[in-house]
Amino acid sequence: MMQFNRKTEYALLSAEYMARKEGALSTPRRATSTREIADAYRIPYPLLAKVLQKLASKGAIRAVHGTKGGYVLARKAAELSVADIVEIFEGPVAVADCFREEGSNCPQWHGCHIKAPFSELNAKIHNLLASTKIADLARRPYSSAPKELTIT
């Protein structure tokens, strides 16, 4: 599966939403409220609030308090990567524990023959996520349900 968890998905959706909104020439740069995104994507409000709080506490977005407040991207969308957001919610990209904490507590560490090839694989996956920026997500216009793009 290799699946992102819900919070990560909500964070990615939110970041793209903000990037798109902030990038629009018509709108003067203004904050996006939790309520706005929750309504747009039908995400439970209190949960999304948690997600955005965490993004803010990690410096990916910036909070604007008070009425008409909300959040704005803390960096340019072209400088915020998918990997940055994924790692906030899921820790370092690592297909196995040993690629996070030097494998000291892995019973298989000694004489594990697949460490090296999987380390390379891990690096490639990390690179994919790091080279995909939020701006890349926000760039393209939405075209409905591209079934032939779905992986079987």
Add this chain to the structure above:
Amino acid sequence: MMQFNRKTEYALLSAEYMARKEGALSTPRRATSTREIADAYRIPYPLLAKVLQKLASKGAIRAVHGTKGGYVLARKAAELSVADIVEIFEGPVAVADCFREEGSNCPQWHGCHIKAPFSELNAKIHNLLASTKIADLARRPYSSAPKELTIT
């Protein structure tokens, strides 16, 4: 994190072990028992037994009953990919649910702006796993703890 679960790891270790053993010129092709792998990697025996049973039921390996029995790879190591094994234990490679079951039950499906770019990302990850064969894991000799290869 994007982490494989334990069973997947055990399956990959086992497949590589069998490929290496079967590939060795010195040993006449013989089955590898659950016990042999469990001892080599200090994996709880009953759990590994489950893992190998599943691999066998899905056709990745073939069971040899009775004394001197065990398992052998059902296909050549060059024709069995990491993706094949991962998918046996974790289902289709998919960074989000909607890339498995046509997203019909995703509340965000309508108007989700990140579907297309993530579908591409998903395809790339799948391709990485599918193009890495068990033979590729077994090929290289083990060199101890390549710290500089580890992703931070």
Add this chain to the structure above:
DNA sequence: GTCTTATAGGACCTGTTTAGTCTTATTTAA
């Protein structure tokens, strides 16, 4: 034949994680 060494497979248990809720406090524009 009957041991012994294997795989086969279902039932079960338990700790952790996930997704989500509830509540209270704080900030600030209008």
Add this chain to the structure above:
DNA sequence: TTAAATAAGACTAAACAGGTCCTATAAGAC
């Protein structure tokens, strides 16, 4: 001063992961 917003901690139900236990079956060795 009020209403709209974020901040943050405690809490809960359900799902999952990792692992154990037990009984059945197959087949080579003697």
